[in-house]
Amino acid sequence: MSEVFENLKQAILDGDEDLVVEYVQQVIAEKIDPVAAIQNGLIKGVEELGAKWKAGEAFLPDxxxxxxxxxxxxxxxEPIVAESGASGGDAKGKIVIGQVAGDIHDIGKNIVGAMMTAAGYKVYDIGIDQPAESFLAKAEEVGADIIAAGALLTTTMAAQKGIVDYLRSRNLREKYKVMVGGGPTSQAFADEIGADAWAETADEAVILCDKLIVK
Incomplete structure (x- = not known):
């Protein structure tokens, strides 16, 4: 089992989409825990790739x-994970996640969304470059508990504040917990804009969700 996780990690490092699909098919066929495959294979590969990029050993195309x-x-x-316990009414909570307006970087969002799904939440991913109106519209539609907004650029951080402000302008600020994250963000920034939580990593995001949603 650990071999397929190692293979998944290496396929991510190599940027080999076909191999990833092949190894994921193996995970599905052999009924290997999909959460473990995400955490110990895919995410390990991405984390290592990110470290290599920061160290100058990998480049943007990689x-x-x-x-x-x-x-x-x-x-x-993700659909398999969702079926095994995060679907419908038995989910721990509902989360709308997306990248804010002007931000088209989705790798971090995808990891956080996957981890939240794996932890038992029903996750609604609205994608990249989304205005505050889209976050709220989806939250209203699905009855979300948390709005999670990511920004990977200093220039798009203001849009995270925009979501908090927009909720206030609609008198809906108390209805939703707002979580922010992304490279340039910080706890101080989250406090400054009036967000409920800030997560530096996907693991932290899940722990915070557990604290934010009190059923």
Whole structure:
């Protein structure tokens, strides 16, 4: 089992989408725990790739290929994870997640969404470059508990504040918990804009969700 996780990690590092699909098919066929495959295979690969990029050992095209390979794997595994315990009424809570207006970087969002799904939440991913109106519209539609907004650029962080402000302007601020995250963000920034929580990593995001949703 650990071999297939190692293979998944390496396929992400190599940016080999076809191999990721092949190994994920193996995970599904052999009924290997999909959550473990995400955490110990796909995400380990992305984390290592990110470290290599920061160290100058990998380049942006490598990261982009790794992100595409990750998405291919997540697209196959997330429905299985959702079916096994995060679907419908028995979910721990409902989360709307997306990248704010002007931000088209989705690798972090995809990882956080996958981890939230794996932890038993029903996750509604509205995608990239989404205005505050889209976050709220989806939250209203599905009866969400949390709105999670990511920003990977200093220039798009203001849009996270925009979501909090928009909820206030509609007198709906108390209805939803707002979580923010992304490279340039911080706890101080979250406090400044009036968000309920800030997560530095996907693991932290899940722990915070557990604290934010009191059933």
């Amino acid at each position: 990261v982009m290929m790794g992100a595409d390979a990750l998405k291919a794997g997540l697209d196959m595994l």
